[in-house]
Amino acid sequence: MGAVLGETLLELTGLTKAYPGVVANDDVSFDIGRGEIHALLGENGAGKSTLVKMIYGLVRPDAGQMVLNGAAFAPAEPRAARAAGVAMVFQHFSLFDALSVAENIAVGMEHPPKPRDLAARITDVSNAYGLPLDPGRLVGDLSAGERQRVEIIRCLLQDPKLLIMDEPTSVLTPGEVDTLFATLRKLRSEGTSILYISHKLEEIRALCETATILRGGKKVATCDPREQSARDLAEMMVGSALKPAQAQPGDLGDVVLAVNALSLPPQSAFGTALKDVSFAVHAGEVLGIGGVAGNGQDELLACLSGEVTTPLGTMTMDGMDFSTMSPNTRRGLGVLAAPEERLGHAAAPDMSLTENALLSGMVREGLQQRGVLNWGKARSFAEAIIAKFDVRTPGPNSAARSLSGGNLQKFVIGREILQSPRVLVVNQPTWGVDAAAAAAIRQALLDLAAGGAAVVVISQDLDELREVATRFGALNGGRLSAVRDMAGLSIDDIGLMLGGADAAA
């Protein structure tokens, strides 16, 4: 290129973007150096996504400039950003299950090469960066970590100067995280810059040399995360002192929830079968179930919520068999669940929050009498959830889809907790939720257990499980490992359990 290559790759000056009612980015300026792994930190709604979308050409700034490689940079669409050397790995993968790895990559390319050449290039690049991947495999058969590799390799084939990664480790096992970090460090050594969005402060401290912290759309600081403690970083994000959730090791009560030799055939072509899953949860206890996505978490939740019924004898609460009961009969008993997918599973996107409160609260909150709905009461229930769990929304009439992911998550979890369940099963309770709200949700789960409920937390976030769970089991290929006390487990033990190497406890 023309001028002397500077130290700075991308220079952001005064970027501002307002949406009706909210300023998502307010005069944000910082530089990303060449060959730098730059962390972007902030709570939900701090403006991280908007900022990244402006860089990637998905959103146009209202004011401010970007300079890439010494030249003005104002991408009108992602294609322009990609042409300028900016690539992005999204948090949600956009892959087709029924296509092969190579086909998926070709779909996203403007001028895909011949299939055989592409397959060779995929193999080359994946080996060069330590991300082995067979171009001929069906994406539907890949684990979440392998799917992420597909997305990363898709980006690397464009030979990017700047790689944006949005929460890349949320779906990975500890071992896979190490592999990913090795790849990112290799990229850095070759001069590629990486903009790394994450909530996991320890990771950022291990990987990044610069961090920019956003709060309420404004830049709070740019600092070297290695020189800050995780706690300091978190407090900069939140703007106040943090109170981490505390598990209270108390006396365990009787067994409340017992799952006995539960097996379930796969429910769809790419579903996972459950194989002989057994566990028991006592009153006052939080059982953490770890595992990489797609190892049977959704299926286990569906069995417990009643969306799928199982043979008699597989599930009991306080000794009562509920295996064959419908979801609402279970709710009447006190068995509640909150699935992982917020939009379209835990909540109906186009329905109001009042209607979504009715969705699972009808039975226990008495929101209907002889088939007639009590809208007033449903509205009050929705308002109670909004108030108790600090859901940021104009009111209970808002459609669920108008809420940000983290806010909807608070609503969905709050809806179940407020019904004072006897058994609560949650899947990924703080997925995409900011640090302060995640701490609040975890605390609410712990309080619920302290009140005598049996809580099952299914999560891919091991830090979360270490924080809330008293005992831990790992799902691998639809099998549950032996359940062990959390206190005695090292990260290596957990890694082995997640990998399916189950040393008998």
Add this chain to the structure above:
Amino acid sequence: MLRLEKRPNPSRFWAIASPIAAVIATMVAGGIMFWVLGKDPLEAIRTIFWDPLFHENFAAYSRPQLLVKAAPLILIAIGLAMGFRAGIWNIGAEGQYIMGAVIGGGVGLAFYPLDAWWIFPLMVVCGGLGGAMWAMIPAILKARFNTNEILVSLLLVYVAENILAAMALGPLRNPDGQGFPGSRNFGDFPAAHNDFLIPAAGVHWGVVFAILAVVVAWGVMRFHVYGFRVRLLGESPRAAKFAGVSPGRMIVLSFLISGGLAGFAGLFEVTGPGGQITESFNSGYGFTAIIVAFLGRLTPIGILLGGLLLGLTYIGGELAQLMLGLPGAAIQAFQGMLLFFLLAADVLTNYRVRVRG
């Protein structure tokens, strides 16, 4: 460049304004079509929308016709819409309408010439059951074996038409009819006749049932668990399953309701305005009701208005054929435009148009 942007919340203004905009656009585009056909567009529009209700010579005949035409459309569309909202597609209302008429009418004719008060109520019940029974075939196949309810219900229309032909020419043929096809005329069988209750307004029992259906459906959709489940299943099947809604049960119930209402409509038509069971008494009401359901945005009040509007274009269209010599195909194209513009304007409820340079 124009771009559509999804609204975070559906627009209340456009939910009401889009049907009005669609009617106006239909009048403009239809007017152009009539003008191209060499007719005075204003006169044609007036003949279709105004004369049936207010013309000094025709209104006395055509005004009652409005309710006569609209009632079966509304009654059927109400049932269909409650299924459509749940994503359950009963396309075969025409067949259920025929079976309601054949079974309900047949039961009545079996008692000819008995004069008893209970004959007509019994026929109504049997008409509803006939339609519901016919609807159970696609419903149970769908719930049990996951067959496509659109295909099965649609194909059963043609089966029903053949049954109707066989009945009109066979067992139900008027024994005193000199061999002509068609049943006895219900006008000659007072105990089974769906006579006008208010002749000047065109009100017969079918109209009463249609209005009742609108009111009940409105209440159910708004205040009853069933209505909530219908909407939930339509909006988000997985969330519905999580909420404990059983899709199989909803399919059966939905077909039961829509089939039953179509059966009622068929019985009221054949024992009233239609007069007798003939090979071709069914004039496509079961299909037109699908248009009415969407014209009314699948809401009961909207269907009431949509049914009246479409009924009006039917009567007005006939009048325009008669008075102005407009071809029947032009009238059908005009009705098609109405649905086309309505669906197009519908986009504005959920999307906003942004101009981007």
